[in-house]
Amino acid sequence: MHIVVCIKQVPDSKEIKIDPKTNTLMRQGVPAVVNYYDMHGVEEALRIKDKYGARVTVITMGPPSADKALKQCISLGADEGVLVSDRAFAGADTLATSYVLASAIYKAADTWGPVDMIFAGKQTSDGDTGQVGPGIACRIDYEQLTYVQQIEDINPDTGELIVHRHLEDGVERVKTRTPVLITVVTELNTPRRASLPGMLRAARYTPIVWTTNDFEELDRSKIGLRGSPTIVSKTWVPEPKHVSTDMLTGTGNEVAATLVENLFGTELKHSLGWA
Amino acid sequence: MADERFDVVVVGAGPAGAAAALTAARGGLKVALIERGEYPGAKNTFGGVLYRKQIEQLIPEFWKSAPLERTVVEQRLWLLAKESAVTVSYRDDRFNDPPNCWTGQRSKFDQWFAAQAEAAGAVPIYETAVTDAIIEDGRVVGVVTDRDDGELRANLVIIADGVNSLLGKRLRAHREWKPDQVSLAVKEVIALPREKIQDRFNLDKSEGCTIELVGETMGMAGLGFLYTNTDTLSLGVGVMVSDLKRLRVKPYEVLNGLKQHPMIQRLIEGGEVKEYAGHLIPEGGYTAMPSLSGDGWMICGDAAQMVNAVHREGTNLAVESGRLAGETAVAVHEREDFSSAGLQRYTDAVRKSIIHKDLKKYKGLHGLLSFPESEKLFGQLPQAVNDALFEFLSVDGEPKRDKQKQAFRKLEGVAGGRMDLVRMALKGWRAMNG
Numbered sequence: 001m002h003i004v005v006c007i008k009q010v011p012d013s014k015e016i017k018i019d020p021k022t023n024t025l026m027r028q029g030v031p032a033v034v035n036y037y038d039m040h041g042v043e044e045a046l047r048i049k050d051k052y053g054a055r056v057t058v059i060t061m062g063p064p065s066a067d068k069a070l071k072q073c074i075s076l077g078a079d080e081g082v083l084v085s086d087r088a089f090a091g092a093d094t095l096a097t098s099y100v101l102a103s104a105i106y107k108a109a110d111t112w113g114p115v116d117m118i119f120a121g122k123q124t125s126d127g128d129t130g131q132v133g134p135g136i137a138c139r140i141d142y143e144q145l146t147y148v149q150q151i152e153d154i155n156p157d158t159g160e161l162i163v164h165r166h167l168e169d170g171v172e173r174v175k176t177r178t179p180v181l182i183t184v185v186t187e188l189n190t191p192r193r194a195s196l197p198g199m200l201r202a203a204r205y206t207p208i209v210w211t212t213n214d215f216e217e218l219d220r221s222k223i224g225l226r227g228s229p230t231i232v233s234k235t236w237v238p239e240p241k242h243v244s245t246d247m248l249t250g251t252g253n254e255v256a257a258t259l260v261e262n263l264f265g266t267e268l269k270h271s272l273g274w275a
Numbered sequence: 276m277a278d279e280r281f282d283v284v285v286v287g288a289g290p291a292g293a294a295a296a297l298t299a300a301r302g303g304l305k306v307a308l309i310e311r312g313e314y315p316g317a318k319n320t321f322g323g324v325l326y327r328k329q330i331e332q333l334i335p336e337f338w339k340s341a342p343l344e345r346t347v348v349e350q351r352l353w354l355l356a357k358e359s360a361v362t363v364s365y366r367d368d369r370f371n372d373p374p375n376c377w378t379g380q381r382s383k384f385d386q387w388f389a390a391q392a393e394a395a396g397a398v399p400i401y402e403t404a405v406t407d408a409i410i411e412d413g414r415v416v417g418v419v420t421d422r423d424d425g426e427l428r429a430n431l432v433i434i435a436d437g438v439n440s441l442l443g444k445r446l447r448a449h450r451e452w453k454p455d456q457v458s459l460a461v462k463e464v465i466a467l468p469r470e471k472i473q474d475r476f477n478l479d480k481s482e483g484c485t486i487e488l489v490g491e492t493m494g495m496a497g498l499g500f501l502y503t504n505t506d507t508l509s510l511g512v513g514v515m516v517s518d519l520k521r522l523r524v525k526p527y528e529v530l531n532g533l534k535q536h537p538m539i540q541r542l543i544e545g546g547e548v549k550e551y552a553g554h555l556i557p558e559g560g561y562t563a564m565p566s567l568s569g570d571g572w573m574i575c576g577d578a579a580q581m582v583n584a585v586h587r588e589g590t591n592l593a594v595e596s597g598r599l600a601g602e603t604a605v606a607v608h609e610r611e612d613f614s615s616a617g618l619q620r621y622t623d624a625v626r627k628s629i630i631h632k633d634l635k636k637y638k639g640l641h642g643l644l645s646f647p648e649s650e651k652l653f654g655q656l657p658q659a660v661n662d663a664l665f666e667f668l669s670v671d672g673e674p675k676r677d678k679q680k681q682a683f684r685k686l687e688g689v690a691g692g693r694m695d696l697v698r699m700a701l702k703g704w705r706a707m708n709g
Contacts, residue, residue, distance in 0.1 A: 195423035196403070200279060200307075203398045 001054040001156060002112055003045040004105055005078070005119045006136065007038040009062050009069040010126040034069045037121025040184045043191040044151065045119050046077045052156040055079050055112055059104050061089055061097060067207045075194035075202030082108065086211040091225030094127070098135025099222045103215050105140060116159065118181040122147055133183035143180045149187040281307045281429040283604050284418050285397070286405045286442055288315035288389045289381075290330075291576025291593035291600075292435035296392040297333055298601025299433075304608060306397040307427060308389065309420065311404045311436075316385030318437075321554070321590070323502060323509065324485060325379040329591040333598060334391060341387050343377040344504035345483025346370065349476075353538065355490035355499075356661035360538045371482070378483045378502045378509070380464075381590070407445055408432060408572070414613070415446065415571030430613050432572045433600050435593070438555045440578035448574050449565035454517035455645050456559035456580070458497060461526040462511030465546035469506045475542050476503050487587070488512070490657025491536060492529055495522060496649035499533050500587070501542065508543060510534070513556055515644055526553065556589070557582045561638035567625055568618035573600045583633050585640060592630045599624040639705050651699070655689040 011030040034042075045056045058073040060066050061084040070081030084104045092100065109115045118137075123130035130146075137144035149171070150164040159178035164171050166185050194202070212218055221227060246262075248255045260268055285296045288310035296308040312318035324347060330337050349366035370376075393399050400420075409417040409426060417428035434442045438457065443449050469480070476484045488499030497514030512529050519526060533539055557563070557580040564580050567573060575581070576593030583592060603621040607613055625631055643652055663682035690696035 193422065196400070196420055196425045196427060197278070199400045199403060199422065200398065203400060 001048070001052060001116045002109070002114060003048060003054050003056050003117045003119065004108055004115050005038070005041045005045045005056065005058045005073070006101055006133070007042065007058055007060045007069060007073065007121075008035045008124050008126075009033070009060065009066040010035045010124055013125050032065065032069070034072060035121050035124045035126075037123060037125070037184060037186060039121075039191045040186055040188045041119030041121055041182075042073050042076060042078065043189045044182075044184060045117070046192070047189065048117070048151075048154065049077065052154070054116075057082060057108050057112060059084065059101065059108065061085070061092070061100055061104070064209075067209075070207040071202045071205055072194075074205045074207075075198040076192060077194075077198060080112070081205070081207040083207045083209045085209055088212045088220070088224050091228060092223065093228035093230035094129050094131040094135055095229065096223050096227035098132045098139060099219075099227060101132065102136045102139035103218060104210060105136065107210065107215065114179075116178040116180075118142065118179075120181065120183045122183045122185050130183070133181060137181040140181075143176050144183075145174060145176065145180055146183045147185050148182045149185050151182075151188075279427075281305050281398075281427065282608060283307070283431045283433060284309065284427055284429040285433045285435060286418060287311075287435035287437055287576075287578070288392075288399070288401070289319065289385055289435060289437060289576065289593065290388060290590050291578070291581075291597035292433070293385065293388040293392045294333060294594045294597030295433045295435060295575060295601040295604070296389075296397040296597075297395050298598050299604045300392060300395040300397040302601065302605030302608075304604060306392075307429070308392055308397045308399050309403050309405055309418070309427075310389070310399070310401045313402055314386050315389035315401070316382040319381040319385055319554075321379075321381035323379070323381075323500070323590070324376050324587060325384060326376045326588065326591040327374055329594040329598070330388075333594070338374055338377065342383040343379045345378045345478070346374045346481055347376045347378060347485055348478075348482045349484040351484065351486040353486055353488050353490075354657040354660050355488055355533075355536060355538070356658045357491070358537055359661045359665070360536075361657075361660055361664060366484075378485065378504050380504065405436065405442055408442060413570055415569070418442070430571070430608065431604050431618075433597075433604065434572060434574040434578055435576050435597060435600075436578055438557050438577040440574070443565065443574055443578045446569065446572060448569070448572075448579075449563075452555075452557070452559065452563070454520050455515060455641075456557065456563045457555045458513040458515050458558045458584075459519060459526050459553060460511055460513035460556050461530050461551070461553040462509055463530065463548050464504075464550040464552075465508045465510060465543050466506060466549050467508060467543075467546040471545070472503050472506065472508065478503065488533065488539075490653065491533060492653055493522065493524055493532070494650045494654030495519065495524065495529070496644040496646075496653050497529070498584075498587075499530075501539065507549060508546060510539070510543060515558065515649070516555075517645065518649060521646060527551075556584075558584050558641070558644065560584065560641055561631075561634040562641060564634070567622040568603075568615060570615045570618075571613050573603065573618055573621045575600050581630050581634070583637065584644075585637050586633070588633070592633075595628055595630055596625060599628060639702075643702070648702075651689055656686075659685045659689045 009032045012033045015030050048054050049056050056078045057080045058078045059082045067083050074081050089100055120133035134144050145163050147166045148163045149166040152162040154161045162175045164173055248258050282304040283299045283306045285292045285308045288308050296306050300306045348370045351364035354361040404421045405418045406421050407419040408415045415432050419426050436442050483503045486501040495514045495518035499512040502509040557577050559580045575596035581592040581596055582589040600621055607617045663685040667678050667682045687693050687696050690699045
């Protein structure tokens with residue numbers, strides 16, 4: 001089995017700052033980490049590897065400094081890390097990003113064998129769109145299972161799998177067959193900590209870098225800023241809603257009675273015998 | 276356990292550890308550099324002075340690429356009283372070229388320094404804590420980390436895990452430091468526009484200045500400091516833990532007091548506090564230094580109390596000791612002798628080095644840091660010197676001879692009498708001159 005995990009390096013949300021003038025994210029000087037959701041995708045791929053045996057390839061598109069994120073995945077047990085990096089890719093929106101990642105997945109399939117499963121986080125913590133995973137699935141024509149919170153079963157021989165999707169109004173249990181693209185939510189698993197041998201391997205590992213020259217049939221009009229039709233016309237911070245606060249005073253019983261009256265009206269207060 | 280075996284495992288990627296790893300890796304050894312923090316320097320709160328000499332020996336002209344703040348051209352010493360200060364300072368353009376020292380932030384510098392060790396071939400293992408040593412037949416043969424399969428074997432372990440040195444304690448190189456062997460330093464990083472810093476401190480754009488503060492530490496043994504970085508100031512104070520314990524004072528109360536002082540207040544005015552941090556600093560000096568080597572191990576830097584409190588030198592002594600440990604590691608690998616007899620070479624090298632010479636010079640100082648001497652030195656004396664100068668410089672119609680007498684009486688008052696003043700001066704002289 002060959003599993004690809006798509007990850008993204010994002011600014012550490014613990015240290016994030018907003019430019020007060022432009023209301024945009026200040027990325028400079030903010031430490032980068034692997035997108036939180038993506039780590040659950042990496043973990044699930046590694047669990048399948050541990051259980052059934054698989055090759056796990058981690059792919060990211062980003063600047064050269066994103067190799068740190070790939071090395072982190074190697075320390076956890078991934079087999080290869082690919083950094084798709086080129087100035088020509090810069091400024092990409094979700095459309096251009098999913099095009100480049102889909103191309104990289106084709107290339108990974110050519111290099112290491114057909115890809116059975118692709119994992120991605122349900123969204124990133126910086127862009128928050130949740131569009132790249134489904135975008136890749138459309139381009140490479142894979143089944144897509146979004147918001148997966150549990151993989152109930154996988155049959156490595158037949159490729160059949162049953163997953164639970166986390167929806168707004170419930171859980172959907174779906175049965176399908178590989179190849180699939182799965183975007184994951186954090187309930188799926190708890191990411192592991194790297195072992196010492198894993199740390200040693202990662203310390204010496206150099207991620208594979210693919211530039212535009214490494215892709216044979218790349219449509220240059222679909223990558224980078226040129227391939228990105230999204231325009232950010234305005235960003236703003238919503239005005240906080242002002243809510244008035246009443247401090248209730250009195251004995252415990254009085255405070256409770258006033259609270260009940262304010263919340264539910266006098267009727268309940270009477271029926272509780274508090275009037 | 277990791278199958279792989281190393282020649283040297285260095286524990287801690289601060290200046291001592293990075294210098295040891297760099298030296299050993301350059302000498303052709305297979306080195307692992309283990310660091311508890313997310314990256315080297317992540318656990319560090321140092322915003323202080325970095326000196327040229329010791330780092331230059333390892334990396335010539337490092338200041339052209341290392342992340343440093345300002346070249347220190349002026350050093351000031353302030354004796355503080357409640358609302359006044361006696362100031363002494365020295366400024367010299369010769370400190371610019373070659374630079375003598377810089378202000379720096381170790382959270383940035385340590386990353387850079389460890390990267391030099393990595394480039395030389397040391398294998399970095401970060402976010403990993405060393406919890407114990409592997410000991411076989413009385414010899415250290417590796418370390419235990421907090422990761423799965425976390426044992427790592429090596430011919431030698433170099434301990435550079437800082438003031439709290441967990442590993443040093445495990446190996447009984449030293450016990451838990453006593454409250455009078457460590458100070459607790461707290462520091463704020465205060466952001467100010469660089470032009471303001473340059474104006475207020477009378478500096479050119481790359482120049483920096485340091486101010487050491489004596490007094491106004493509530494009578495406790497301690498020193499304050501105010502250093503200029505590129506666009507921030509480091510303001511802090513270190514106080515002996517024994518005094519904090521005795522008076523039940525919290526260190527930030529001392530710092531808040533300093534911030535209110537009229538001399539300091541105007542220098543930091545309008546600044547925004549960006550960071551607040553605290554850290555232990557070894558103050559035991561010469562007499563507190565543990566055994567420096569044993570079977571299969573050596574210990575460097577803060578973990579071995581290598582701090583010169585008088586000259587606020589610690590980082591450079593750490594680098595020096597790390598380099599000596601790295602050189603010893605290379606030498607003993609040639610003879611394949613990792614016994615304590617073989618590693619005695621490191622202890623001897625430290626003895627012949629500036630570390631030992633300087634710490635030995637100030638070995639008496641430790642006695643002055645404890646109560647009641649400390650209260651005189653850090654509380655009453657700075658106040659008396661200020662009062663004496665107030666008397667002496669106030670023109671109020673009294674004859675100068677009487678003025679001088681009154682001024683002297685202030686100082687005698689602190690010592691307890693004229694002879695005691697002489698005795699106190701003598702004691703201070705001895706402490707500073709071993």
